[in-house]
Amino acid sequence: MNQQHCVKKGDRISIYMPMILELVVAMLACARIGALHSIVFAGFSADSLCERILDCGCSLLITADAFYRGDKLVNLKQIADEALQKCKDNLCETDSGFEKKTESPQRLHPKTPWNPAMDVWWHELMSSASTECEPEWCDSEDELFILYTSGSTGKPKGVLHTVGGYMLYAATSFKYVFDYQPEDVYWCTADIGWITGHSYLTYGPLANGATSVLFEGVPTYPDVGRMWSIVDKYKVTKFYTAPTAIRLLMKHGEEPVKKHSRKSLKVLGTVGEPINPEAWLWYYRVVGEERCPIVDTFWQTETGGHMLTPLPAATPMKPGSATFPFFGVVPAILNESGEELEGEAEGYLVFKQPWPGIMRTLYGNHQQFETTYFKKFPGYYVTGDGCRRDKDGYYWITGRIDDMLNVSVREKIGPIATPDYIQYAPSLPKTRSGKITRRILRKIAKNDQDLGDISTLANPGVIKHLFNSRCDTKQ
Known part of the structure; x- marks a missing residue:
C-alpha cells in the first residue's frame, strides 16, 4: 500500500x-x-x-x-x-x-x-x-481506526479509536474475560465489520498471541450443526457469539448440538445485546453442559472493549446479568435529574471516569461527540442504555433509553398495556441492528418521513408500504 x-x-x-x-x-x-x-x-x-x-x-x-x-x-x-x-x-x-x-x-x-x-x-x-x-x-494517541455506528440516531457516526489506549484495553480485557491461556483455541463468530470483530477477533487475540478461528458463513449453512462441527474440528476452547445466534439455534432444538462432542469448550461468551434468561439457560445447559461459565459482556463500539462482564469461574453468574464492571470501570445509575442512585435502582447507565479504550472523538465532528456522550449528564459518559442494579449489586441492561417506557408509567399501566392503534404489516424493516429498526418504526408511527440512515436495510421497499398503510393517529 x-x-x-x-x-x-x-x-x-x-x-x-x-x-x-x-x-x-x-x-x-x-x-x-x-x-x-x-x-x-x-x-x-x-x-x-x-x-x-x-x-x-x-x-x-x-x-x-x-x-x-x-x-x-x-x-x-x-x-x-x-x-x-x-x-x-x-x-x-x-x-x-x-x-x-x-x-x-x-x-x-x-x-x-x-x-x-x-x-x-x-x-x-x-x-x-x-x-x-x-x-x-506512532504516539499512543495517534489514530488507529474509524468504525461507523448509526443505531438509534440516524446518520452514521465515525467512532475514532487510538493506538495505545485501545490496544491496551482490547488486549487486557481479552486476556482476563476469556481467561486466555497459551493452549487455547478461541472462536469469536462476529463479523469484523462490527466492533466485536475488531477488538475480540483481531486486535485483542493477536496482541495476546492467541490462536483464533476465522469463520466465513452463517450458523445454519449447510446445516444447523455448523458451529458445533467447527468447535469439534478445531477443538475450540473459548467461544464468543451473539444472543441472536443462540436464539436462532434454540429454535432447532438440542439434537443438532448434541450430535457433536463439544468436550473442548471451557468458556462461553455472549455479546451484542442483553441475553434473555431462557437463551442464557439453553446456552449454559445444552451447549456448555453446565460445565462452562458464561461471560455475558456489555460494551459498545464507543467503549472499545468490555465494560460490564463476569470473569469466568470467578464471578457467580445470574442468567441475563452482565454482573460487575471490568477493572478500572466505574459505573453509576442516574435518575432523570442526573442524581446518582444507590443500592437497588433503575435508570440511566453512565460511567464516572475514563478508561483506556474510550473513543477519542467522532471523526470530523468533535462537537457532536461532546453533545452525544457528555451533554445530558455533565461529568459522566452517557451510554444511552438503561440499567437496573439488584440488591446484590449486579447490573442488568434493560435496553436503549429511547426505547424504554418511564418506570413510573410502566407501574401505572401494569404488565400489559392496551395499544391505542394496531397496524398490520407484511414484514418489518430488516437490518442487523435492532436500534435502527426501532428508530424507523418510531418515525413511521409519528408520520415523520425523515428516517435518517436506512442504507443498511435488507428490504427498504417495505418502508413505503408501512407509510401507506399507516393508521391515522392523533398527533
Missing part, C-alpha cells in the same frame, strides 16, 4: 470485504504504516459504503469480487463500483481517486466488472511487494 500507492500515516483506507484472511492482513497493514482503516460490513449497501467513504475521505478501497452468504452469492465488486459512482456523483468529479484491490473466492468466479485505470488485483500487487515493511512509529 505505502510503496505502490503512496499511502501514508493518517490516510484513511476503506475496507469492504467478507470474512477472509486478507481482511485481517489489510487491517494490520494499515496499522503498520499508520493509516486508519474504516471497515464497512460486507452486508451493507452501496449507499452505506458511499456515505462512509465520503465522510472520512478515504483514498483507497480494498474489496473482493464476490462471496457467498450461505448459498447466496453477493457480488461485492459490483456494489463497490456502484458506491464509487455515487461518490463521484456527490463530489461532482470525473476522477474518483479511489483504487480497488480484489481477492477472488474459489467456489465460483463470477464475471467481475473491471476498470484497468482504477482496479488492481491483490495477488498481482503482492507478487512484486517487498517482504520488508518498516513500521511507522
Whole structure:
C-alpha cells in the first residue's frame, strides 16, 4: 500500500470485504504504516459504503469480487463500483481517486466488472511487494481506526479509536474475560465489520498471541450443526457469539448440538445485546453442559472493549446479568435529574471516569461527540442504555433509553398495556441492528418521513408500504 500507492500515516483506507484472511492482513497493514482503516460490513449497501467513504475521505478501497452468504452469492465488486459512482456523483468529479484491490473466492468466479485505470488485483500487487515493511512509529494517541455506528440516531457516526489506549484495553480485557491461556483455541463468530470483530477477533487475540478461528458463513449453512462441527474440528476452547445466534439455534432444538462432542469448550461468551434468561439457560445447559461459565459482556463500539462482564469461574453468574464492571470501570445509575442512585435502582447507565479504550472523538465532528456522550449528564459518559442494579449489586441492561417506557408509567399501566392503534404489516424493516429498526418504526408511527440512515436495510421497499398503510393517529 505505502510503496505502490503512496499511502501514508493518517490516510484513511476503506475496507469492504467478507470474512477472509486478507481482511485481517489489510487491517494490520494499515496499522503498520499508520493509516486508519474504516471497515464497512460486507452486508451493507452501496449507499452505506458511499456515505462512509465520503465522510472520512478515504483514498483507497480494498474489496473482493464476490462471496457467498450461505448459498447466496453477493457480488461485492459490483456494489463497490456502484458506491464509487455515487461518490463521484456527490463530489461532482470525473476522477474518483479511489483504487480497488480484489481477492477472488474459489467456489465460483463470477464475471467481475473491471476498470484497468482504477482496479488492481491483490495477488498481482503482492507478487512484486517487498517482504520488508518498516513500521511507522506512532504516539499512543495517534489514530488507529474509524468504525461507523448509526443505531438509534440516524446518520452514521465515525467512532475514532487510538493506538495505545485501545490496544491496551482490547488486549487486557481479552486476556482476563476469556481467561486466555497459551493452549487455547478461541472462536469469536462476529463479523469484523462490527466492533466485536475488531477488538475480540483481531486486535485483542493477536496482541495476546492467541490462536483464533476465522469463520466465513452463517450458523445454519449447510446445516444447523455448523458451529458445533467447527468447535469439534478445531477443538475450540473459548467461544464468543451473539444472543441472536443462540436464539436462532434454540429454535432447532438440542439434537443438532448434541450430535457433536463439544468436550473442548471451557468458556462461553455472549455479546451484542442483553441475553434473555431462557437463551442464557439453553446456552449454559445444552451447549456448555453446565460445565462452562458464561461471560455475558456489555460494551459498545464507543467503549472499545468490555465494560460490564463476569470473569469466568470467578464471578457467580445470574442468567441475563452482565454482573460487575471490568477493572478500572466505574459505573453509576442516574435518575432523570442526573442524581446518582444507590443500592437497588433503575435508570440511566453512565460511567464516572475514563478508561483506556474510550473513543477519542467522532471523526470530523468533535462537537457532536461532546453533545452525544457528555451533554445530558455533565461529568459522566452517557451510554444511552438503561440499567437496573439488584440488591446484590449486579447490573442488568434493560435496553436503549429511547426505547424504554418511564418506570413510573410502566407501574401505572401494569404488565400489559392496551395499544391505542394496531397496524398490520407484511414484514418489518430488516437490518442487523435492532436500534435502527426501532428508530424507523418510531418515525413511521409519528408520520415523520425523515428516517435518517436506512442504507443498511435488507428490504427498504417495505418502508413505503408501512407509510401507506399507516393508521391515522392523533398527533
